[in-house]
Amino acid sequence: MFNSLTDRLQNTFAELRGKGRLTEDDINRAMREIRMALLEADVNYRVVKEFVARCKEKCLTSEVMDSLTPAQNVVKIVLDELTDLLGSTDSKLVLAQNRTPNVIMLVGLQGSGKTTAASKLAYLLKGQGRKPLLAACDTHRPAAADQLEALGKEIGVPVYRGDGRDAVQVATESIRYAVDHLNDIVIVDTAGRLQIDEEMMEEAVAIKRAVKPDQILMVVDAMTGQDIVNVVSEFANRVDFDGVIMSKLDGDARGGGALSVREVTGKPIKFASMGEKPDSLEVFHPDRMAKRILGMGDVVGIIEQAQKVADEKSLEDAERMLRAGFTMDDYLSQLQQIRKMGGIQKLAGMLGAREESVDEKQLVIIEAIIHSMSREERLKPKIINGMRRRRIAAGSGHSIQEVNMVLQQWGQMNKMMGKVRQLQQSGSSKKAMRGMSGMMRNMGIDPSMLGGMGGGKKRR
Amino acid sequence: MGFMDSLKKGLSRSREAISEIFYMGGEVDEDFWEDLEDTLVMGDMGGEVASRVTDDLREQAARENITRAPQLREALAKRLAAEFVPAKGDPFTDLPSCVLFVGINGAGKTTTVGKLAGKAHGDGVPCLIGGADTFRAAAIEQLQVWGKRASVDVVTRERGADPASVCYDVIDEAERRGARLVLIDTAGRLHTSADLMRELAKVVNVTRKRCASMPVSVVLVIDATTGQNGLNQAKEFNQALDLDGLIVTKLDGTAKGGIALAISHQLGLPIFRIGVGETIDDLQSFDALEFCRALVGEGM
Numbered sequence: 001m002f003n004s005l006t007d008r009l010q011n012t013f014a015e016l017r018g019k020g021r022l023t024e025d026d027i028n029r030a031m032r033e034i035r036m037a038l039l040e041a042d043v044n045y046r047v048v049k050e051f052v053a054r055c056k057e058k059c060l061t062s063e064v065m066d067s068l069t070p071a072q073n074v075v076k077i078v079l080d081e082l083t084d085l086l087g088s089t090d091s092k093l094v095l096a097q098n099r100t101p102n103v104i105m106l107v108g109l110q111g112s113g114k115t116t117a118a119s120k121l122a123y124l125l126k127g128q129g130r131k132p133l134l135a136a137c138d139t140h141r142p143a144a145a146d147q148l149e150a151l152g153k154e155i156g157v158p159v160y161r162g163d164g165r166d167a168v169q170v171a172t173e174s175i176r177y178a179v180d181h182l183n184d185i186v187i188v189d190t191a192g193r194l195q196i197d198e199e200m201m202e203e204a205v206a207i208k209r210a211v212k213p214d215q216i217l218m219v220v221d222a223m224t225g226q227d228i229v230n231v232v233s234e235f236a237n238r239v240d241f242d243g244v245i246m247s248k249l250d251g252d253a254r255g256g257g258a259l260s261v262r263e264v265t266g267k268p269i270k271f272a273s274m275g276e277k278p279d280s281l282e283v284f285h286p287d288r289m290a291k292r293i294l295g296m297g298d299v300v301g302i303i304e305q306a307q308k309v310a311d312e313k314s315l316e317d318a319e320r321m322l323r324a325g326f327t328m329d330d331y332l333s334q335l336q337q338i339r340k341m342g343g344i345q346k347l348a349g350m351l352g353a354r355e356e357s358v359d360e361k362q363l364v365i366i367e368a369i370i371h372s373m374s375r376e377e378r379l380k381p382k383i384i385n386g387m388r389r390r391r392i393a394a395g396s397g398h399s400i401q402e403v404n405m406v407l408q409q410w411g412q413m414n415k416m417m418g419k420v421r422q423l424q425q426s427g428s429s430k431k432a433m434r435g436m437s438g439m440m441r442n443m444g445i446d447p448s449m450l451g452g453m454g455g456g457k458k459r460r
Numbered sequence: 461m462g463f464m465d466s467l468k469k470g471l472s473r474s475r476e477a478i479s480e481i482f483y484m485g486g487e488v489d490e491d492f493w494e495d496l497e498d499t500l501v502m503g504d505m506g507g508e509v510a511s512r513v514t515d516d517l518r519e520q521a522a523r524e525n526i527t528r529a530p531q532l533r534e535a536l537a538k539r540l541a542a543e544f545v546p547a548k549g550d551p552f553t554d555l556p557s558c559v560l561f562v563g564i565n566g567a568g569k570t571t572t573v574g575k576l577a578g579k580a581h582g583d584g585v586p587c588l589i590g591g592a593d594t595f596r597a598a599a600i601e602q603l604q605v606w607g608k609r610a611s612v613d614v615v616t617r618e619r620g621a622d623p624a625s626v627c628y629d630v631i632d633e634a635e636r637r638g639a640r641l642v643l644i645d646t647a648g649r650l651h652t653s654a655d656l657m658r659e660l661a662k663v664v665n666v667t668r669k670r671c672a673s674m675p676v677s678v679v680l681v682i683d684a685t686t687g688q689n690g691l692n693q694a695k696e697f698n699q700a701l702d703l704d705g706l707i708v709t710k711l712d713g714t715a716k717g718g719i720a721l722a723i724s725h726q727l728g729l730p731i732f733r734i735g736v737g738e739t740i741d742d743l744q745s746f747d748a749l750e751f752c753r754a755l756v757g758e759g760m
Contacts (some may be wrong), residue, residue, distance in 0.1 A: 042688050109710075111568060111683060143602035146598035151597050154597075194710075223564070248566075250653075
């Protein structure tokens with residue numbers, strides 16, 4: 001069900017191979033695939049309709065119709081159009097220069113992640129040298145103020161609770177408290193509310209009137225479905241907000257709602273909230289979001305994640321590997337690296353691969369087998385003969401076939417490493433460089449295209 | 461306001477949209493089918509289900525020579541209702557019973573536990589709440605406030621304690637005092653975080669093993685505003701924990717909760733309760749046909 005758009009389109013266009021020229025009907029079929037992909041990503045159906053109509057117009061130009069690779073051209077058009085729609089990277093908070101304290105107010109539905117976002121925002125601002133104060137104006141949900149206080153304590157940001165009864169009063173008092181305690185920015189966390197709850201919407205408006213926030217941010221759950229349009233347009237009408245924080249983007253939701261928000265309200269998505277930790281509020285990248293919505297994987301995201309995990313030692317290791325070859329220990333540490341990055345399944349998900357196609361258990365087996373090798377064997381796997389194989393198999397509790405498989409995989413990797421070494425030694429051979437950069441470019445567009453280019457459907 | 465009324469109010473947007481299709485012109489033509497599919501999609505039923513249901517109905521219309529849209533209304537409600545899996549029992553009334561509530565962050569697990577405890581206490585059922593959400597800040601405090609409101613005791617430990625051992629304590633205490641209904645709240649987690657899912661599997665396994673005196677059910681709480689990702693969520697949770705059923709919350713907004721239909725159908729899970737409002741009585745039993753009739757605007 002969650003095939004990437006490229007796969008879907010490739011299937012559609014594969015049937016048309018040898019036809020010479022695409023007709024409008026063919027494009028219509030491609031558009032239907034795009035429509036389904038967007039709907040699966042929870043983009044609002046009205047937005048989808050307009051979007052698809054716009055894309056179709058662009059696709060009907062002769063460039064696409066006559067091209068040898070119509071599928072890729074169509075995907076590119078859709079991707080560009082989508083990135084365009086999602087807007088530029090605009091994660092700046094617009095705060096009045098001559099006002100102390102500045103005020104940021106957070107609104108949203110119940111359970112969208114306002115309180116968590118408030119503490120993350122405070123952490124971010126604190127890192128920028130500000131002195132934030134958190135105001136606990138959620139006086140409705142039991143223990144919401146306790147939650148904010150606990151989070152505030154973790155990140156070392158004070159929390160103003162007041163008497164915890166009247167949200168408007170707590171908000172007003174928090175400003176005064178901030179002035180007295182030299183806090184230069186106040187983040188007002190409000191209660192979650194349904195957009196059709198008249199009383200609660202009144203309260204939000206009253207808080208807004210009382211504290212006159214520099215910025216109002218709406219927290220939107222990335223998993224929200226079609227209803228997001230009703231929610232954001234009502235909030236935009238009543239409270240009016242300046243930007244959106246997309247929460248729970250660390251899950252595997254496609255987050256098509258981001259597109260709907262842009263289309264319906266024109267407000268920018270300012271931040272992406274990616275997890276439970278206080279530092280997981282990130283700048284929003286429209287291009288990555290576009291790929292995610294289309295199920296095309298987030299290659300840049302993976303690279304960044306890898307960079308986060310990779311430390312000095314790994315760099316040294318890489319150099320040593322190039323110098324002295326790839327040992328079993330290297331293989332093992334690579335596996336552990338994958339683990340650190342959130343498991344193979346998360347990586348595969350980011351790459352847009354089907355999740356069933358990768359097996360986490362395989363990693364465990366490989367690890368067990370390598371652990372059963374002696375130090376010498378790990379450094380020089382070539383010495384592993386039949387006797388040793390049998391011993392390793394018995395020691396790790398796996399079959400000799402599985403041991404052979406691990407050795408084979410190591411052999412392939414070692415070969416690859418050798419090629420890289422050759423490349424390096426022969427200086428920067430221009431031809432090889434071109435080949436590499438071409439490959440990188442392809443990966444940047446879409447990793448699964450590589451599989452498609454080979455003709456067969458490789459999915460690993 | 462009665463249950464049906466509040467449900468209808470909550471579902472009004474999609475009902476209006478569907479009614480519009482059925483009344484406009486009344487003639488069944490290509491536009492009608494396209495609009496119908498869109499409306500189902502708008503209810504978060506998913507493109508695939510929507511097109512399947514539409515195709516089925518289209519066949520039926522051709523077979524039975526139905527040319528007027530209003531006649532298809534009841535047929536659609538029945539068609540949709542048939543997608544749901546009926547519940548074989550009710551873990552909240554088939555006592556004694558121990559229920560674990562799982563789900564992603566912010567789905568409404570704690571609130572649901574609070575409401576169900578209040579209802580059970582009102583019905584005179586000896587009930588006990590277990591607070592196994594030892595991760596989220598102030599989750600224990602929130603549960604304790606609910607416990608106080610419902611006059612039901614809460615067994616828990618300090619923040620950061622092992623949730624599985626909390627469950628152990630809860631069952632101990634429940635057996636000691638002879639509680640007939642045990643409701644255990646767990647920490648919300650995204651289905652994509654493998655480690656947290658394993659932790660939850662351990663919690664569930666410990667509870668299942670320890671709790672010999674009563675059947676243990678695992679219920680997934682899902683927010684009605686959830687889109688297509690809800691299916692992924694349910695699949696992952698089901699795979700890790702072997703779910704018994706669902707509770708759909710926050711149906712009092714404009715969200716339609718159509719994803720519940722997709723989940724119930726695909727994973728064969730019944731829906732035990734739906735939340736249609738803020739008060740304890742707004743957590744109601746689920747009736748597929750009623751739900752679908754309200755969705756398509758039957759009897760308006």
